[in-house]
Amino acid sequence: MSKDIRRYLVILELLQSADLVTTKQIEAEQKKEGLGFSTSTLNRDYKFLADLGFKIHLDKSKGYTLEIENTEEFSFLTNIFKRIALSNLLNKSITLEKDTHKFLALDETSLVNNFEYFDVILEAIKNRKEINFQHNSFYHSDRTAPKIHTIKPYLLKEYQNRWYVVGETEEGFRVFGLDRIGELRVLDNKPFRNKTEEANEKLSHTVGLNFSDHKPTRMVLRFHVSQKPYLESLKLHHSQEVVTDGLAGFYTIKLFVSYNFELRQQLLKYGSLVEVLEPDFVREDIKAELERAFKLY
Template sequence: MSSNKNALIRYKTLDKCLKNKYRKYTLEDLIDECSEALFEFEGKESYVSKRTVQLDLQNMRSEKFGYEAPIEVYERKYYRYSDPEYSIHNISVNESDLKAMNNAVQILKQFKDFSMFKEMNGVIQKLEDSIHATSQKSIIHLDKNEQLKGLEHIDILYESIISKKVLKILYKSFTARDSNVYTVHPQLLKEFNNRWFLICLYKQKMYNLALDRMESIEIDEKLKYIDKELDGDEYFKDIVGVTVSESMAPRNIVFFVNSANSPYVKTKPLHSSQEIIAETNEGTLFKICVQINFELERLLLGFGESLIVYKPRKLRLRMEEKFNSGIKNYQNLVIPDDNG
């Protein structure tokens, strides 16, 4: 269980004890209550230290989390709220808080038809009711497509990652003639360019499987799940897209973008490693350090004639080859008759 979730459980437990008018709680009692609460959630012994509970009480008293709880020690050893009506769940919010929450609700509402968020519908409605959210149209519009093929698989994949279950996936890649069953250990879900992928362990190697190529999914209860404990930020840090090579080192990609388009690359970097090497009136020379994969090539090709790859040479030649193939396609173009 994450430390944040542990802290929330402790705060909730301390709040319950401090507002209890019918029992006196010493510091040792509070420690026992927190340890017992964590045991109920985790299912294993979880002792909370004296220092941890003292720090929790200090945080609840402070403005750090907005509680400012009126915690007092009486008879030199018992803890309670000096205001018997106080609870950390009854914190008042100001007009600015309501406005921020209302904006958040408007964004959440855009996901109401998305498979993963269907169970959030009731929560969103409660939020709207509790903060008297306005029925204004959404000002922030997120790029989404609920009709994408494969979205129906997200729920079972998500739950399988959480509950650490091995899956048998009937999968047909774009290059395969027939469907095949993959027995995988699901690790992460990744969205890129409006498509979803499952990052999974298959035959001791990491693979990414597109959700729109999955035909059926079954849980295999017989096999023991292998958890690679992947951190998404770390796992994807050296790439553009979803395709990670375990054997390929990131390379310095040097490319030139003309002056008309370089502002777009400056304000929306192709990768977090992006640097500006030089600028002239004609354009800007950039550098990123990433693995060379299919998604990177697609991204660079998308800039058309406005971008030129300088290094590495192998990537430059491949880009040149693709542009030459594109030119031949247009030179040999035969437009079919349009009777519609």
């Protein structure tokens, strides 16, 4: 793992866990991690992180503080560092020990097809160029040939170990899996108006990738208490909050989301471990699907 990345992560994890972090604390933690320490390197790291967008403040008489709530994309930026760190570790372990792969079990559902399109699409997004490609749809299985699409790409999004491009067609916003596209071309159009923020806003109320005709609404879910640690460590949605209802043996949460296919599938997988309390239309939809499933047995 790059020593720079390791230092950044040490600093950020300390700042995330405490209101105030002193230079001595950073020095001690970095040495504990087997990293060297110098005031000049810390100053350089501080400037780099601040320039990147982290709202880190230095009071020379006290120490460092971090405004997490005012740091845009805090989770995204820290996740980038962690992924780079993991990538470096994997690269190091494979390079140094040829048999290391025997001790690694990678998820076979991770995207490996068409990964070369990632850079091409990212450049098209930055340069506001349209892209044209063939798409093999899982939903329209009756098609005998791939459909050709031209879109204005706004965003690359990861979901369940796969990458997708979010863009706009004549019919509106659409999402396409990189592993299902082919014959990609970047068109030489005039730069279009960037709508990345609008795409992100639509996705912010969405579980997964499917845009929904349902408007965002408050949803209340009551889980068996056994699901609490899983829901705390991996939230259904970033809007998830705990609802205190005083009922023993249950864990109740609320979300503010648009009801879509992926959220429906997420709820159904919990079976008898979850009850939809509101809204009524979601409760009735889940109930009807469970009744249809029951008739199969």
